[in-house]
Amino acid sequence: MAFWLLKSEPDVFSYADLVRVGVEPWNGVRNYQARNNLRAMREGDLCLFYHSNAKPAGVAGVARVVKAAYPDDLQFDPASPYFDPKSSQDNPRWSMVDVAPVVAFPAVLSLDTLRGLPAWTSSPLTQKGARLSVMPVTPEQFSEALQAAGVILEL
């Protein structure tokens, strides 16, 4: 099993929203590095659900990949802000996965706290100017985050 971190602005889509809807297609990713990470996900992988542009910014819970990468339908929708005229049905440029909630953290594990965890110093998340919205997380980073959040999860 692999671990990941997904960024979402809670004003747009929060962890509570994920709990409410049950399963969510993670569409709208339009960055190649993030897309490649989406494509590397496998069903059953676990994701830290990160609230960006929030007070505080941080991890709100854990989500599970319930469907591996498939074409993001918004790229074909001219009415969508995520429409990509250069993409084609034959060779879709953008992908998405489906995710479902696993456990909400009792409180948001803030970016500030993450920065204080040993394994997180090397994460793209804590680098200056980091904007990557889908990134890999090491097993050490994942377990440190769970521990700091006070969450026990059977893997």
Place this chain on the structure above:
DNA sequence: GCCAACGTTGGC
């Protein structure tokens, strides 16, 4: 709201 960092676009 500010602004640094970064990715993308497009003229050449």
Place this chain on the structure above:
DNA sequence: GCCAACGTTGGC
């Protein structure tokens, strides 16, 4: 293929 201009991200 370079690079300036521009748009977006996201912490603060």
